Every structure is written in C-alpha cells, then in structure tokens.
Amino acid sequence: xxxxxxxxxxxxxxxxxxxxxxxxxxxxxxxxxxxxxxxxxxxxxxxxxxxxxxxxxxxxxxxxxxxxxxxxxxxxxxxxxxxxxxxxxxxxxxxxxxxxxxxxxxxxxxxxxxxxxxxxxxxxxxxxxxxxxxxxxxxxxxxxxxxxxxxxxxxxxxxxxxxxxxxxxxxxxxxxxxxxxxxxxxxxxxxxxxxxxxxxxxxxxxxxxxxxxxxxxxxxxxxxxxxxxxxxxxxxxxxxxxxxxxxxxxxxxxxxxxxxxxxxxxxxxxxxxxxxxxxxxxxxxxxxxxxxxxxxxxxxxxxxxxxxxxxxxxxxxxxxxxxxxxxxxxxxxxxxxxxxxxxxxxxxxxxxxxxxxxxxxxxxxxxxxxxxxxxxxxxxxxxxxxxxxxxxxxxxxxxxxxxxxxxxxxxxxxxxxxxxxxxxxxxxx
Amino acid sequence: xxxxxxxxxxxxxxxxxxxxxxxxxxxxxxxxxxxxxxxxxxxxxxxxxxxxxxxxxxxxxxxxxxxxxxxxxxxxxxxxxxxxxxxxxxxxxxxxxxxxxxxxxxxxxxxxxxxxxxxxxxxxxxxxxxxxxxxxxxxxxxxxxxxxxxxxxxxxxxxxxxxxxxxxxxxxxxxxxxxx
Numbered sequence: 322x323x324x325x326x327x328x329x330x331x332x333x334x335x336x337x338x339x340x341x342x343x344x345x346x347x348x349x350x351x352x353x354x355x356x357x358x359x360x361x362x363x364x365x366x367x368x369x370x371x372x373x374x375x376x377x378x379x380x381x382x383x384x385x386x387x388x389x390x391x392x393x394x395x396x397x398x399x400x401x402x403x404x405x406x407x408x409x410x411x412x413x414x415x416x417x418x419x420x421x422x423x424x425x426x427x428x429x430x431x432x433x434x435x436x437x438x439x440x441x442x443x444x445x446x447x448x449x450x451x452x453x454x455x456x457x458x459x460x461x462x463x464x465x466x467x468x469x470x471x472x473x474x475x476x477x478x479x480x481x482x483x484x485x486x487x488x489x490x491x492x493x494x495x496x497x498x499x500x501x502x503x504x505x506x507x508x509x510x511x512x513x514x515x516x517x518x519x520x521x522x523x524x525x526x527x528x529x530x531x532x533x534x535x536x537x538x539x540x541x542x543x544x545x546x547x548x549x550x551x552x553x554x555x556x557x558x559x560x561x562x563x564x565x566x567x568x569x570x571x572x573x574x575x576x577x578x579x580x581x582x583x584x585x586x587x588x589x590x591x592x593x594x595x596x597x598x599x600x601x602x603x604x605x606x607x608x609x610x611x612x613x614x615x616x617x618x619x620x621x622x623x624x625x626x627x628x629x630x631x632x633x634x635x636x637x638x639x640x641x642x643x644x645x646x647x648x649x650x651x652x653x654x655x656x657x658x659x660x661x662x663x664x665x666x667x668x669x670x671x672x673x674x675x676x677x678x679x680x681x682x683x684x685x686x687x688x689x690x691x692x693x694x695x696x697x698x699x700x701x702x703x704x705x706x707x708x709x710x711x712x713x714x715x716x717x718x719x720x721x722x723x724x725x726x727x728x729x730x731x732x733x734x735x736x737x738x739x740x741x742x743x744x745x746x747x748x749x750x
Numbered sequence: 751x752x753x754x755x756x757x758x759x760x761x762x763x764x765x766x767x768x769x770x771x772x773x774x775x776x777x778x779x780x781x782x783x784x785x786x787x788x789x790x791x792x793x794x795x796x797x798x799x800x801x802x803x804x805x806x807x808x809x810x811x812x813x814x815x816x817x818x819x820x821x822x823x824x825x826x827x828x829x830x831x832x833x834x835x836x837x838x839x840x841x842x843x844x845x846x847x848x849x850x851x852x853x854x855x856x857x858x859x860x861x862x863x864x865x866x867x868x869x870x871x872x873x874x875x876x877x878x879x880x881x882x883x884x885x886x887x888x889x890x891x892x893x894x895x896x897x898x899x900x901x902x903x904x905x906x907x908x909x910x911x912x913x914x915x916x917x918x919x920x921x922x923x924x925x926x927x928x929x930x
Contacts, residue, residue, distance in 0.1 A: 336925045403773065415838035415876035422922065453784075453821045454877050456891055457917050489771045494780055495820035497875065511772075511779030512811075513818040529773055572839035572880035579881045579923050614838055614876075645880065647839050661841045665875050671818075 326591065331582040332566050333542050334426050341461065343468040346429040352474055354548035355433050358440060359482045370441040374544060377552035380563055380585075382419075383409055383500070383537030384613065384642045386631050389544075395524035396442045396532050404532040406444045407509060408435055408541060410451040410462075411493060411500035414613035415665060416645035419568035420538040422580050424451075424458040427542070428465035432488065434544035435536075436474060439486045442534055446487050449538075450505050453494040463490055497669035501717045502535040504671065515673050516717035539568055559585035563630035563641070571597045573648035574604060586630040593648055604650035608734075612642020614662050615722030617729035618655075638729070655734045656741050659726055660688035666723035677720035680711035684727055696742040701731055755790060755800050765804060775805060779815050783822055792823035820874070821890055828863040828870035830909045833887040837876040843883035848897045849873055855906065868910070882920055892917055 330336075339345045346352070358365040375390025396404065408431075412420045423431050435447050451459045466488050469475045477485045491509055493499050499508045503517035506528050527533020543565055547555045556564045567585045569592060572578045576598030583596070593599065593606065600606055606621040611629065617639045619627070627637040634641050649658070667681040687704055690696050708724035715721075731738055757765065764785060769778040779801075786801050787793050793801070793816050802809040816822045823831075832852060836845040849860060852871050856864055860873040879885045882895030892915045894905055905915060 331922075331924055334922060334924075336922075412878050413876065416880050417876075418878040418880050421878060425919065426922070426925075452878070453819070453890065454887060457893075491771075492780065492784060493819070494784065494822055496818060508780065509777060510774070511776040511815065513814050570880060572883065573842055577923055578839075578883075579920070581922065581924060610838075647842075647880070649842060653842055658838075658842065661836070662838065665837055668875060 326583045354545040367441045377547040377555040379543045382539035399443045405528045406447045407535045408449040410538045413497040416613045416647045417643040419570045421458045424462045431542045434541035449490045498671045560630045570645040574601045574650040586628045607651045608649045610647040613645040616640040616642040659730045660692045674715035676711045676714045681723045698742045792826045831870045831889045833874040835877045836873045839880035840883040845884040848884045
C-alpha cells in the first residue's frame with residue numbers, strides 16, 4: 322500500500338498532463354466510478370453507495386473531520402420535493418490553499434465525486450460555492466462542468482439512466498464566514514452571510530428550507546477513489562482512524578512551500594524537513610500552525626513524533642483543521658503573528674453575536690497594545706478572560722476559532738508575551 | 751448630477767440567465783451584483799438601486815448584501831485595485847514590505863486611490879495563495895505571486911501600459927518530474 326511517502330504517487334492530483342480536460346480524465350479511469358454505479362443499480366443503490374463511503378470514513382477535509390458518508394446518511398427519505406448538495410469551495414481559512422489545486426488540475430475528480438454524492442443522497446441540484454477571490458478558478462471549474470454536461474455526466478438522464486442532476490457554480494464576494502456551512506447557505510440564498518442557529522441542521526432544513534448537505538471540495542474528490550477501489554482499499558491508506566490521501570498546504574519559512582499530496586498521518590517533521598525542503602536560510606523551527614489559523618499553534622519542542630491526523634494532533638494539543646500548515650522560524654514574532662490573526666477574526670466576525678463581535682475586537686485591540694509596547698502584564702489575564710467569554714457562547718464557531726490561537730499562544734509562548742508587556746505593577750494609591 | 755445607470759437588453763437577458771439557476775430570485779443577488787460591478791466598475795448606491803429595481807427586491811436588502819462582502823466596491827475605485835495580502839503566511843513572508851513599498855511608490859496609503867484614478871491599494875485578508883507569498887490580487891481577478899520590488903515595478907509598468915497580468919499556475923512539486 323502507498324504509505325511510504327517516498328514512493329507515494331498522488332491519487333487526488335496525479336502527475337498527468339492536461340488532466341483537467343475531460344478526454345484525458347476519461348482515459349485515466351475518469352467517470353468510471355459513476356458509470357459502475359449507474360450500470361449496476363442493484364448493487365449500488367443510493368443506500369449502498371452511502372454505506373460504502375461511510376465505511377471508508379472519509380473525514381471532512383474542510384476542517385471538522387466528520388465522516389462524510391455518515392453526514393450523507395442524515396438526509397431524510399426523499400419526499401419528491403427538491404433537496405440539495407452544496408459543495409464548499411470557500412477556502413478562506415488563512416493558511417489554506419488546496420481546493421484551488423483541484424479546480425486547476427483535476428476538476429473532474431471533484432465533479433464525479435459530487436455527482437456520486439448527489440446520487441447517494443438522491444439530490445438533483447448541486448451548487449458549488451467558491452470564494453469570490455478565486456475568479457480564475459471558478460472559470461476553470463465552469464469549463465469542466467460544461468464538458469461534463471456535453472458528455473452526459475451532468476444534466477437530464479445521466480448516461481442514459483433515470484438519474485438527473487444539475488451543477489451550478491456560485492461565486493462568493495469576500496467573506497470568511499461563508500465557509501461556515503449555514504452561512505454558506507445564507508450567502509447562496511442571496512443574503513448577508515449570517516450563520517444560522519442549529520438545530521435544525523442542514524439535513525433537516527437547509528437551502529430554501531429543504532434538506533441539504535454541505536461537503537468540502539477535497540472531501541468529494543475522495544469519493545471516486547472509494548467507489549473505484551473500495552472502502553477496504555481506502556482504509557489502508559494512512560492511519561486507521563483518519564484514512565485517505567490529504568492535500569497538505571505548506572507555507573511560511575520553508576524552502577519549498579507548496580501543496581503536497583500524501584497519505585494522512587504524515588510525520589510533521591518529515592513534512593517540514595524532507596517534503597518541504599527544510600527551514601529557509603537554515604533557521605531553527607520555532608512554531609507550527611498545523612491546519613489553518615484557527616488551529617492552536619504548537620511549539621517546535623511539542624512536535625516530536627506528532628503526525629498529521631486527528632488523533633495525534635489532538636494529543637499534541639491542536640487540530641488537523643484543513644492541513645494548511647504554517648511553518649515559523651526562530652525570528653518570528655509570536656505576539657505580532659497572533660495580533661494579525663486576531664485582526665483577521667475581528668475583520669471577519671459577522672457581527673451577529675455580541676461575544677464574538679465585541680470579543681474579537683477587544684482581542685485585537687489588546688494585542689495591538691501589547692505589540693506596540695504599551696501592554697501590561699495584566700493584559701494577558703484580560704485576554705484570557707475575553708477568550709473565556711467568547712468560547713462556546715455564539716451561534717457558530719468563529720468566536721472559538723478566534724479565541725483558541727490567543728489562549729494557546731499565551732500559554733505556549735508566555736515568556737514572549739510577558740517580555741512585550743511593561744513590567745509595571747500599579748500600586749494602589 | 752451623475753448620469754442615470756441602466757441595464758440594456760443584453761444585460762437583462764444575462765441577468766435572467768443568472769436567476770434561472772436558482773429556485774428563488776433573491777439567490778441571484780450575488781451573481782447580479784458581480785455582473786453589475788463588472789459593467790459599472792463598482793456597486794455604489796446608484797447601482798444598488800438599479801439592481802434592486804431590476805430584481806424587484808428592496809434596496810435595503812441589496813445595500814445589506816453589498817456592505818457585507820468585501821469584494822463589492824461601495825464607491826468608485828481606481829482603475830486597478832491592488833489587494834495586497836498581509837495575513838498569516840503573507841505577514842511572515844514580507845506582505846507588509848510589499849504593501850509599504852507600493853504605498854511609497856504610488857504615494858498613497860492602503861485604502862486610498864491615486865489622484866489620477868489609476869490605482870487603489872488595499873491591505874486584505876488571506877487570499878489562499880499562502881505558499882506563494884508575498885502576493886497580491888489585481889482588481890478581483892488574477893493573482894501575482896512571489897512578489898519582489900522588481901516584480902511590483904514591472905506590474906505597475908504593465909498596468910499603466912494597459913497590460914493585465916496573466917494567470918500564474920503554481921505547479922505542485924510532485925508534478926515537476928514530468929508526467930507518468
């Protein structure tokens with residue numbers, strides 16, 4: 322099995338020239354999973370497809386790591402009225418830049434996966450929500466969708482079967498929060514992207530009040546692999562509890578920052594030192610953000626033996642997130658970095674919930690003060706108190722995502738934060 | 751008085767096509783606003799009014815949407831809008847150096863437009879090009895990656911000469927050893 326990274330050949334983004342063209346994709350086993358399902362509807366009933374994908378345990382690649390097939394199974398029985406699949410290509414978590422590779426290099430793999438997902442959930446309309454900044458990538462996907470329509474993989478009576486499905490792209494316009502699934506639906510409905518209160522969950526009441534499932538682009542790109550080669554095969558890639566290939570987006574102070582595809586569960590130091598070519602300028606590693614800005618930063622000394630999968634990262638004190646790894650060298654100013662992350666969340670808070678709207682602002686202001694040399698030691702306690710008043714007290718997880726980097730950085734880089742604060746102790750007059 | 755803005759017959763048919771993708775017309779608000787911004791260069795209150803009237807939706811709703819999303823321009827911008835990413839990976843890989851260099855070069859601050867109306871600069875949040883930092887986006891379209899002062903100089907010259915940047919494909923290192 323392809324678990325030795327040195328001999329691993331990419332499955333999601335294989336090195337095949339012009340794979341984005343449907344004819345090349347078809348020549349390379351493309352749309353075979355879909356054909357196989359539609360040819361043998363008895364073996365591959367929607368329920369059986371869902372069950373196969375559930376067994377494969379494709380953990381959501383958008384950050385939450387939830388079993389995709391299990392998510393599909395939450396959809397109620399069809400009642401003859403519309404139901405939807407919304408594909409999440411918002412990709413706005415700082416440090417994340419992987420789904421755009423799928424749009425550029427292998428869009429049909431994603432399209433095929435989305436069609437299979439639609440079949441499994443008996444959905445006839447798919448929307449692909451892509452962040453507005455990705456305009457050139459939206460055009461690429463649009464072209465691939467048109468090719469899929471021409472070849473009869475999309476549209477009425479797919480490949481002569483009685484299954485029909487349409488796929489439309491929907492371009493965002495600059496709002497991080499629209500990557501949150503209920504906010505994404507609001508945005509798709511043409512509104513401000515305010516997250517919805519859950520329950521009801523999208524499978525009960527989603528787009529236009531109808532059952533809806535939201536899946537990440539990379540998650541759906543894994544589906545044809547499972548259907549082509551089977552869940553058992555898929556489960557043998559990477560760790561037992563977090564199987565499959567992963568697109569690692571490595572950025573920051575390494576020699577070869579890029580997106581790399583390897584099995585889940587890669588050793589972090591191997592990714593930094595061997596895959597990404599080691600630290601830039603021979604500097605020492607200081608810290609790592611493993612999966613996008615909301616995953617707690619880890620100190621270099623915390624990375625020994627840690628691998629990129631949900632279990633190992635949880636034990637180490639962080640999360641897998643989107644596998645967007647930001648590598649920081651010894652010269653990185655953590656206070657400055659955490660201030661900038663806080664600025665991001667303050668900017669992107671939708672403003673619906675007070676703990677988030679005000680909390681993100683106060684985190685940013687307080688960190689700005691410390692970074693500018695005007696902070697006091699008690700400001701660190703203030704920051705932690707603000708975090709406490711944000712976490713778990715809002716409609717969506719943006720407040721938590723904003724609080725965690727601050728909380729864990731103060732804990733893990735305390736000395737550096739203290740050094741920035743004036744050591745003044747105010748005496749009571 | 752500014753001239754009255756309007757959609758012509760072709761615009762209206764395009765807008766109809768955009769609306770047909772959804773079960774409810776309101777869902778087409780973002781696509782129609784994009785269409786309007788492409789045509790007029792911005793979606794200021796006069797354009798918002800036009801969109802509202804065309805879609806038969808309240809103006810307040812359109813205003814609410816426009817002000818929520820950062821890529822919609824609420825007022826006319828420079829001909830070329832340079833969005834410099836300064837977030838996370840770009841922050842630690844010189845994004846601010848590029849922003850400040852641009853500010854110095856064009857004589858304006860982030861958030862401003864040059865007096866001749868040619869350029870606007872903005873400091874923006876993560877654009878999803880983290881490995882190619884520092885980078886910027888030109889007028890909501892192409893990304894220009896791996897910026898250096900020389901590359902910025904060249905970009906400004908090109909834009910002044912009416913030459914838009916092309917799409918930069920960032921290959922995966924695993925693809926570089928040729929195809930299978």
